Amino acid sequence: MAAAVPDSEWAADANEAIHLSLVRTKEDRASLTAREVYEGFNPTFTYPIFGEDEKLYGYKDLAVDLKFASGSLAQYLKVSYSQKLASSSVVDDIEGTLAGFIPPGYDTNEADFLKRVEEDAATFRPYGRLIHSYSRSAHKMSRKHAHMTQGYDPNDEDIVDFEVYHTTWDTPGFREYHRRMQLFILLYIEGGSYISEEEDQWDFVVLYEKRRRRNTPDVFTYHFVGYSSLYRFYCFPEKTRMRLSQFVILPPYQQEGHGSALYCAIYQFVLQDASIAELTVEDPAEAFEDLRDRNDLKMLLNNERYLREALGDDANGSSCASPAHHPSPPNANGNGHNGHGGGGGGG
Ligand code: ACO
Numbered sequence: 330m331a332a333a334v335p336d337s338e339w340a341a342d343a344n345e346a347i348h349l350s351l352v353r354t355k356e357d358r359a360s361l362t363a364r365e366v367y368e369g370f371n372p373t374f375t376y377p378i379f380g381e382d383e384k385l386y387g388y389k390d391l392a393v394d395l396k397f398a399s400g401s402l403a404q405y406l407k408v409s410y411s412q413k414l415a416s417s418s419v420v421d422d423i424e425g426t427l428a429g430f431i432p433p434g435y436d437t438n439e440a441d442f443l444k445r446v447e448e449d450a451a452t453f454r455p456y457g458r459l460i461h462s463y464s465r466s467a468h469k470m471s472r473k474h475a476h477m478t479q480g481y482d483p484n485d486e487d488i489v490d491f492e493v494y495h496t497t498w499d500t501p502g503f504r505e506y507h508r509r510m511q512l513f514i515l516l517y518i519e520g521g522s523y524i525s526e527e528e529d530q531w532d533f534v535v536l537y538e539k540r541r542r543r544n545t546p547d548v549f550t551y552h553f554v555g556y557s558s559l560y561r562f563y564c565f566p567e568k569t570r571m572r573l574s575q576f577v578i579l580p581p582y583q584q585e586g587h588g589s590a591l592y593c594a595i596y597q598f599v600l601q602d603a604s605i606a607e608l609t610v611e612d613p614a615e616a617f618e619d620l621r622d623r624n625d626l627k628m629l630l631n632n633e634r635y636l637r638e639a640l641g642d643d644a645n646g647s648s649c650a651s652p653a654h655h656p657s658p659p660n661a662n663g664n665g666h667n668g669h670g671g672g673g674g675g676g
Contacts, residue, residue, distance in 0.1 A: 339388065339389065339414055340386050341384065343372075343375035343378075343384060343385050344372050344373065344374070344375050344383055345371060346391045346393050347375065347393045348369050348370070348392065349369075349372065349395050349396070349397070350367065350370075350394070350395075350396040351367040351396075352367075352397065352399055352405075352442075352443075353446070353450070353550075354450045356450075356542055356544060357450060357540065357542065359542075359543050359544060360487070360543040361467075362467045362487065364467075366581060367581045370580045371580075372517070373517050373519075374516060374517065377522070378427065378515060379426065385421050386420065386421050388412070388414075388420070388421075389411050390412070391408070391409075392409050393406075393408050393423055394406070394407040394408075395427070397509070398446045398450070399446075399450075400449060400450060400453035400550060400551045401453040402506065402509035402553055403445050403449055404435035405435060406424060406431070407437060407439070430512055432505070432509060450550050451550075455494040455535065455537050456494060456496045456500045456501075456503040457495050457496030457500045457503065457533070458494060458495050459492055459493070459494055460534070461493040461590075461593075461594035462490060462491065462492045462539075464488050464489065464491070465491065466487065466488055467487040467488075489538060490538075491537065491539065491554065491587065491590065492536070492537050492551075493534060493537075493591060495598060496534075496535065497532055497533065498529055503533070513555075513556075513579065514575050514669065517577050517580075518575060518576075518577060518614065521575060521669040522670045524575075528560075530560055530562070531559070531561075532571070533557070534557045534559070534591065534595050534598065535553070535556040536554040536556065536587060536590070536591045537551045537552060537554055538554055538582075539551055539552075540552060553579070554579060555576075555579055555582065555588070555591060556575075556576075556577065557573055557574075557591060557592075557595060558573075558574050558576075559572060559574060559595070560574050560611075564606045564607060568606035568607075569604050569605045569606065570605070570607045570608075571599055571609070572608075572609045572610070573595065573608065573610045575669045575670050576588070576617060578591065589620055589623070592621065592624050593628075595608070611669060
């Protein structure tokens with residue numbers, strides 16, 4: 330980072346200056362309700378990229394636009410400002426620094442990027458194997474934006490599908506895709522770090538919105554929502570212990586139950602694989618602990634054997650619907666290795 334500039338008018342808060350967007354084609358935007366906003370959200374953390382003080386020095390009216398094609402996650406980066414200090418020793422190289430965290434080949438010309446958004450929307454399909462799907466009405470999904478809209482919008486009743494895919498490094502094209510999505514780990518998980526592509530014990534579970542085009546209803550497009558990385562450890566004598574290491578739902582989709590749906594999909598995926606003995610969670614953030622507790626509890630209340638043995642015959646419940654057998658409930662810090670990635674290690 331550049332040496333600190335004494336005059337604070339040349340310092341910008343990196344978390345405020347960086348604007349993220351999930352960009353859809355014009356045609357795909359036509360399917361959205363007024364309440365669905367996927368552009369102009371900010372990172373929670375930038376210290377892994379720009380240093381502990383999360384400040385960017387040397388510019389006035391700084392704006393850093395980092396846009397992603399909503400499905401393929403093709404990237405566009407543009408740094409703009411009204412004035413820049415002349416002395417290079419106190420001016421941060423914002424694009425050069427960010428470029429170290431995203432793969433080469435990102436666009437800097439917006440027209441080129443928008444062309445890529447169009448091309449990718451037509452061809453992009455999720456990587457890996459579909460393991461779970463669910464539907465939501467757009468009305469329900471957008472409850473948190475209710476204050477932004479007055480009155481009834483008939484589009485609110487649109488049914489939107491969501492699909493969860495399982496992949497590994499072996500899934501063709503997924504390594505390159507992962508290089509584009511891993512930035513969200515740094516921007517949203519405290520203590521998050523990049524994982525090593527050399528470690529082949531990683532599994533990934535990725536959540537997409539599958540959206541029907543309003544004007545051409547037989548055409549669907551896919552839009553990235555969030556993902557989780559899980560690491561396989563050996564578990565004596567011949568099983569696997571799965572550790573959920575990274576988990577992120579992008580801000581425009583938060584508080585709508587998608588984190589719970591992704592967690593439940595992972596839980597069911599683990600349940601169905603007899604070789605997995607346990608699902609643990611690495612150093613969970615408080616919000617993730619809440620999510621896990623809520624869903625584990627619902628799962629237990631839906632488990633016939635648990636209800637019979639612990640509560641008696643007349644109790645009942647719902648969600649994370651679970652068959653009678655289940656692995657050990659997830660517990661914090663399955664093996665003491667912290668860092669949300671940064672290599673499997675330990676175990
Ligand atoms: N309308 C309004 N609120 C809703 C709706 C809805 N339709 N559906 C669920 N909610 C509420 C839930 O009741 C819950 O409320 P609470 O916070 O009061 O308990 C809240 O929304 C969150 O539940 P979900 O919506 O299921 O979870 P979400 O999709 O927001 O994901 C997560 C939670 C993963 C923590 C997300 O906020 C995130 O990615 N944060 C940043 C990264 C992070 O912290 N990741 C976890 C790190 S730990 C690790 O990686 C192991």
